Amino acid sequence: MNFSLIYQLFKKEIILELRQKYALNGILLYVFSTLYIIFIGFQKITPEAWITLYWIVILFASVNAGAKSFIQEGKGRLLYYYGISSPQNIILAKLMYNCILIAVISFIAYIGFLIFFGDVIDKPWNFALIMLLGSTGLAGVFTMVSAIASKAKGSATLMTILSFPVIIPQLLLLIKLSRRAASMAISNINFDIGYKELVGLSCINLIVVIVSFMLFPYLWRD
Amino acid sequence: MTLNRFFKIYVPIAAIVFLLYAIIGGFLLPVPARFILHETIRNLYFHVPMWFTMILLFSISLVNSIMYLNKQEEKYDIRSSEYINAGLLFAVCGLITGMLWAKNTWGAWWVFTDPKLNGAAILCLEYFAYVILRGSISDERTRAKVSSVYNLFAAASIIPLIGIIPRLTDSLHPGNGGNPAFSSYDLDNHMRMVFYPAVIGWMALGLWIANIRIRIRNLENKILENN
Numbered sequence: 001m002n003f004s005l006i007y008q009l010f011k012k013e014i015i016l017e018l019r020q021k022y023a024l025n026g027i028l029l030y031v032f033s034t035l036y037i038i039f040i041g042f043q044k045i046t047p048e049a050w051i052t053l054y055w056i057v058i059l060f061a062s063v064n065a066g067a068k069s070f071i072q073e074g075k076g077r078l079l080y081y082y083g084i085s086s087p088q089n090i091i092l093a094k095l096m097y098n099c100i101l102i103a104v105i106s107f108i109a110y111i112g113f114l115i116f117f118g119d120v121i122d123k124p125w126n127f128a129l130i131m132l133l134g135s136t137g138l139a140g141v142f143t144m145v146s147a148i149a150s151k152a153k154g155s156a157t158l159m160t161i162l163s164f165p166v167i168i169p170q171l172l173l174l175i176k177l178s179r180r181a182a183s184m185a186i187s188n189i190n191f192d193i194g195y196k197e198l199v200g201l202s203c204i205n206l207i208v209v210i211v212s213f214m215l216f217p218y219l220w221r222d
Numbered sequence: 223m224t225l226n227r228f229f230k231i232y233v234p235i236a237a238i239v240f241l242l243y244a245i246i247g248g249f250l251l252p253v254p255a256r257f258i259l260h261e262t263i264r265n266l267y268f269h270v271p272m273w274f275t276m277i278l279l280f281s282i283s284l285v286n287s288i289m290y291l292n293k294q295e296e297k298y299d300i301r302s303s304e305y306i307n308a309g310l311l312f313a314v315c316g317l318i319t320g321m322l323w324a325k326n327t328w329g330a331w332w333v334f335t336d337p338k339l340n341g342a343a344i345l346c347l348e349y350f351a352y353v354i355l356r357g358s359i360s361d362e363r364t365r366a367k368v369s370s371v372y373n374l375f376a377a378a379s380i381i382p383l384i385g386i387i388p389r390l391t392d393s394l395h396p397g398n399g400g401n402p403a404f405s406s407y408d409l410d411n412h413m414r415m416v417f418y419p420a421v422i423g424w425m426a427l428g429l430w431i432a433n434i435r436i437r438i439r440n441l442e443n444k445i446l447e448n449n
Binding site for chain 1: 291341344345354358367374378379380382384
């Protein structure tokens with residue numbers, strides 16, 4: 001592990017993104033078109049639907065974001081990475097980049113939901129923490145699954161098939177926690193913010209990161 | 223080889239003897255009369271051992287995946303994938319027996335709020351995804367490597383969630399959310415006498431099926447090499 005190299009790789013991803021503006025803009029366009037369709041379909045939604053739809057939108061946006069990290073990477077560039085760095089550095093850099101990308105997307109999607117459907121979250125800082133944990137978990141799973149799927153044929157479909165079983169339990173936890181953060185809007189609910197679930201989610205994120213860190217080198221060698 | 227002997231002689235004998243006893247005894251021996259459950263309590267001898275067997279087979283496959291990544295030998299990959307195939311059979315049987323039981327006691331085929339049911343569904347999805355992943359890679363070494371990595375990655379990130387969360391929240395199953403577990407007082411000594419042999423029998427059957435499939439795969443490989 002080499003921190004300056006990780007930082008360099010991470011900076012490279014950011015610079016590439018800022019130069020091409022392809023991933024972020026594409027995903028934002030996706031988020032807003034989905035929001036518009038939801039708005040036309042529902043007009044007004046309940047707080048439960050608000051939270052569930054929010055996480056579904058984030059889920060599909062982050063599938064696209066994650067797929068970019070290995071599946072859409074050119075073969076030559078991967079070979080170049082192999083030459084300059086050890087696999088651990090690469091997976092950590094990609095993970096950090098995806099985590100920040102998904103966090104940005106979820107923040108912008110939150111603003112979009114605010115504009116279209118009004119605010120239901122009454123503990124914003126709590127929700128910010130949930131968003132951060134959620135984006136770390138989603139980034140961890142999608143980065144690793146995209147590395148796995150890039151080795152197979154028909155990777156785009158495979159990406160969703162492989163990642164959804166892993167992501168569903170996390171998403172259930174995120175929805176449960178977000179309902180707690182909107183307890184004023186959702187009637188008859190207890191006001192506990194859900195420490196057990198928060199701890200559980202953090203542990204899962206840690207496990208996902210450590211396991212990707214350990215398993216990625218096996219995928220890398222060809 | 224002793225392990226070979228174990229799989230070829232003792233496991234089949236155990237499977238046949240214990241399962242004959244468990245099926246005949248399970249349907250004929252006395253069971254305690256319980257409200258709502260009534261005679262469906264006999265499903266305990268089938269539904270619960272299915273999941274125990276599935277857990278055993280999937281755990282063996284995880285160990286073999288780790289071994290494959292360490293040693294890169296093909297036999298570990300064959301074992302790991304065949305234990306998963308056999309485990310999936312038991313998972314499907316567990317789902318079917320569970321759905322029948324749920325229809326007769328809870329009144330519905332499937333209950334979406336029960337964390338154990340969600341966990342079972344997610345676990346099945348994961349291993350079906352594993353089968354699809356294997357199908358989509360044609361190169362043998364890549365297939366073995368990638369599927370071992372996915373097996374370990376998915377298990378490490380799913381099992382804590384579906385193994386811990388159900389114990390934190392309410393479930394319709396015995397032993398959760400105030401419902402008594404069978405072991406506390408529901409499972410009386412008459413049932414124990416059938417239940418434990420049934421567990422051994424189904425586990426032996428699972429190992430037997432997996433072992434036959436592994437031997438078939440090995441023979442197929444041998445034929446391919448000779449041609």
